[in-house]
Amino acid sequence: MSFANRVLQKNPKLGPLGLVPCAVGGLMGTKISEWAKGGFLYKQLLRRARMARKTGGSIQGILWFQGESDTVNVMDAKMYKRRLVNLFNNLRADLRSPLLPIIQVAIITGQGPYVEPVREAQLGLKLPKVSCVDAKGLPLLADKLHLSTPAQVRLGRMLADAFVNQS
Known part of the structure; x- marks a missing residue:
């Protein structure tokens, strides 16, 4: 909600604003390979996006935190x-939007010892209309993996600022 509220605060002309959640929860999360084209998660993401379009919506961007x-x-x-x-x-090809804005989050923690190579990949990605918001410094829960509620609110605002700047 902090993302949607901030976007509409910065640009009320974008409203009404709908979000199409495709997150997969759980303790272990998902690997990027599980989101590959043709896989279950990829197909579910496309199905949800297409359903949003059928009901009158349009896909204006993707937020990626994984x-x-x-x-x-x-x-x-x-x-x-x-x-x-x-x-x-x-995703851009299948959604027929070659310059669809994508804002990804650079992780700050991980379940293993290779956090830095993944962060470097995220921060170093150079594609048109793809930006990265760094979550480093945001407070974590006691599990040292998940963001606290205030951190999630702050991250939502950071994502909104990046989205509005790309639009």
Whole structure:
């Protein structure tokens, strides 16, 4: 909600604003490879986006916050950037929006020792209309993995600022 509220605060002409959640929760999260084209999660994401369009909406951007599970295995961490580029390119192609704005979040924690290679991939991604918001410095819960509620609110505002600046 902090994202939507901030976007509308900065640009009321964008309203009404709907969000299409595609997050997969759980303790372990998901690896980027699980979002590959043709896979279950990818198909679900497209199905939800198409349903939003059928009901009169339009897809104006993607918010992407994922990567902690890719810090466990060195090969997943090394392949992260290539898989992320493929995902973003495939989504833009399948949604027929080659310059769809994408704002991703650079992770600050992970489930394994390869946080920095994944962060470097996220921060170093160079695609048109793709920006990165760094979550570093935001407070975590006691589990040292998930963001606190105030951190989630702050991150929502950061994502909104990046979105409005890209639009």
